[in-house]
Amino acid sequence: MSHDLLVLREGDDVAVATRDLSPGDQVVVPGGGPVDVGQLDVGQPVPRGHKVALRAVPVGAPVRKYGQVIGVATAPVAPGDHVHSHNLGFEDGSREAPLGGAHHELPVPDGVRPTFRGFRRADGRVGTRNFVAILTSVNCSASTAKMIADQFRGNVLDEFENVDGVIALTHTSGCGLVPDSEGGQILLRTLRGYAAHPNVAGLLVLGLGCEMVPGAALSARSGQVADLGMPGIGAPDDTRSGLLAAIADDTVVRSLTIQETGGVRASVRAGVAAVREILPLVNQRERVECDVSELVLALNCGGSDGYSGITANPALGWASDRLVAYGATSVLAETPEVYGAEHLLTARATEPTVAKKLLDRIDWWRSYVKAGGGTLDNNPSPGNKAGGLTTILEKSLGAVAKGGQADLAAVYEYAEPITERGFAFMDTPGYDPVSVTGLVAGGANVVVFTTGRGSVFGCRPTPSIKVATNTPMYSVMSEDMDLNAGVIVDGTATVADVGRQIFDRILAVASGQQTVSEELEIGAEEFIPWHMGAVT
Incomplete structure (x- = not known):
């Protein structure tokens, strides 16, 4: 069933609009399952994908979405108000970062074990392209x-x-x-x-x-x-x-x-x-039948919007978990865009040393951006904000959904060889071409890239599958998108339904099916190693 609002967690202070709302609109506030919990009078224009207040929030009080704090109110917020940069600000606050202990048992897939047709190399690894x-x-x-x-x-x-x-x-x-x-x-x-x-x-x-x-x-x-x-x-x-x-x-x-x-x-x-x-x-060289566990999936997003953490990212997380359950590898990245949600990842670490390595990279980034005259809340971009994201905390909470629920088995530095099977993290910038270049250098043989604003990213020699977060953008840019996760908000598919589509497309692309960016031969110009340090 489709609603005008999406409430993501019980106790959230805001909901996400699924259509443009106008002052005077009366919208139903959905609850859990088929139960609706009330009606809300919209007081201000709220673009689709943006946040609308469910309750009053005083100045300085935290605002919650996804059940997590995404910032503090910088002006009084009334029910039905548009919540965005004019009344919501960043405040780092304190977040406990557990060093593991939140193990989530992935369901064991049943039925015939999936395979794909790849290029077996002399060192045992498998290529998806030649x-x-x-x-x-x-x-x-x-x-x-x-x-x-x-x-x-x-x-x-x-x-x-x-x-x-x-x-x-x-x-x-x-x-x-x-x-x-x-x-x-x-x-x-x-x-x-x-x-x-x-x-x-x-x-x-x-x-x-x-x-x-x-x-x-x-x-x-x-x-x-x-x-x-x-x-x-x-x-x-x-x-x-x-x-x-x-x-x-x-x-x-x-x-x-x-x-x-x-x-x-x-x-x-x-x-x-x-x-x-x-x-x-x-x-x-010819393609041969290869087990699904030979896949190394890179998880990335660009041009995110208010739907990214609701549709494409959790659907990709579903596919990522399924790959990991089969013994494959899936790697999340973009350290500045997990800042504010790092505690959700460290809690899933298999060892305290894994969690500490991620926290060390977060600390490194604090120093790095400070030396450059910025802060980690310089992110989101103008396009992210136009799409409904206000603070880096909000953006990161949606971004980590790409990593599903699997245990965090390893943390890698940029372009370091990916050696551990399971779910991992690589330290990269949030800038898409630089981030994906590091993941591919590590050995990723398939990329899935989610986008809400409409990124035209491509990647070579590793194919990149682009997933749209919303149907309006997909309709305008369908020639540049491989899949549409906007059907989740439209009410015609579930996260698991789209996750299955992504999983199946990964296998098909790994076997040689071209992505839309490959059809356009996009990807060589997106080879951009992370450039840092003194140039003499």
Whole structure:
């Protein structure tokens, strides 16, 4: 049954409007199950997705949504008022962050165990795509990499039916960084993660030749890749050292430096020749039946709105829990966007050390944004606020719903290899391309991305499934969305119904079904490693 208001938890001070409300409207306040608990006279215009007060709240008193405090009243609030930035403010307050103990037993799925058709790699991992990647060591080689990749657009790859494409993974860094600094190590971890990714079967590493990170590193004459700035790892004559130490033995690797090859034009010719040599070898790989537990799911959201924590995010949480119950891996991220809800995650930690690692990253972020002249409540964005979200506390409470109810088994630093099965968290910024780049570098082979305002995000080499939180946005941007979770608010489906749709779509996409962003070849420009630290 559909209502004009959604009350998310008993005792909440606000409800969420499911349509635009006008002064004088009389709306039913829904209770639990089929019971309605009263009628509310709307006193102010309330856009859909925004909050309307259920009761009076005095100045300075906390306001609750999801059964949690989302801020304090900065002006008197009367029943029927629109509750937003004009009368609701951020106050950090105190939240007890338990160090585990809130174990939730996931239901054991019955029936036939799901499988998908993936690319089994020599190291045992499974890819959901079969790409040839041109990975740049430094921004100076970015344009050349794109020129090489552009030679393989259109129908050039038609004869290689098992190859998903040739992509140029370019970035804006690689020089001017201190190699053993935090920023230098993050870049190196990210490059190593993409080089070793199970969705990359062929790799052309392209450098300029004089860059600081990853060092002196590339030799076009020998075709061998040296240490790439990782001290103590490998040797200059070892193609599997440094950057490539973790790649599977069946990854086809070539390398070039522009300076040694003879400049841009010569490097484009040589790069095209190298890719043509790689393609037939990569095309020999074929999809095979793989167990669902081989999936590594990245959970992300962007352009969130007031419906995100009600529809798409909890539905994705349902799918995440089901994957974890089958022994797969699911990873939440965006540390600034779990701030205010971190206690809900630490309570689910399997060990106190796991919970403490997440809290340590929250503390790091407090210092990081303070040093930059900001606060963690600089988030939400203007688009988030237009969609009904007021404070970071409110946004985070909706964002963590993507992680379902599973125990928190691990916390990773940015781009760190994902090694533990189960539900985990990776420390990343909230900026979508940077966040997903870290997750993919960690090994995620499928992304599900929820959006309320209408993000056009895509990701390569890992497919990204976009889920709309509301039907009006889906109707306008249906060509950019894979699924519509707005049917939950419409009253035509449940969270579990949409969760099942997401789960089934994950398996289909992992088996090769294209996402809408893949159809548009969106995703290479969204390769954005987290850039931090001094640039000299």
